Amino acid sequence: xxxxxxxxELVGESANSWQDAVESxxxxxxxxxxxxxxxxxxxxxxxxxxxxxxxxKANVKVAFAVDHRR
Numbered sequence: 730x731x732x733x734x735x736x737x738e739l740v741g742e743s744a745n746s747w748q749d750a751v752e753s754x755x756x757x758x759x760x761x762x763x764x765x766x767x768x769x770x771x772x773x774x775x776x777x778x779x780x781x782x783x784x785x786k787a788n789v790k791v792a793f794a795v796d797h798r799r
Contacts, residue, residue, distance in 0.1 A: 733795040737762065741787045747773045750787035764794040 741754025755768055772788035 733797075734766065734792050735795055737791045737793075739789050739791060741789060743785045744783065745785070747775075747785045747787050750785045751789055754787060754789045755791060758791045762791070762793050764796060765791055766794055767792045 737758060739754040739758060741750040741752070741757070743749035743753055750773075751768065751770055755765065759765055769790040769792075770787055771790065774786045774788075775782045776784040776786075
């Protein structure tokens, strides 16, 4: 049987770093999605106040294998 992989697009947010924003997106997705196999980071942005980054945002695509036994 061939394998099917689905991809979800998400935005992770963090007050600390872009890496934390990516981790946030993956961790939140893993609460409801099984079999996550990879992540693609395709856009990093942030909010700035008074010359400082106050929020980091990461647009990511999370890939997961479809479970055919369901």
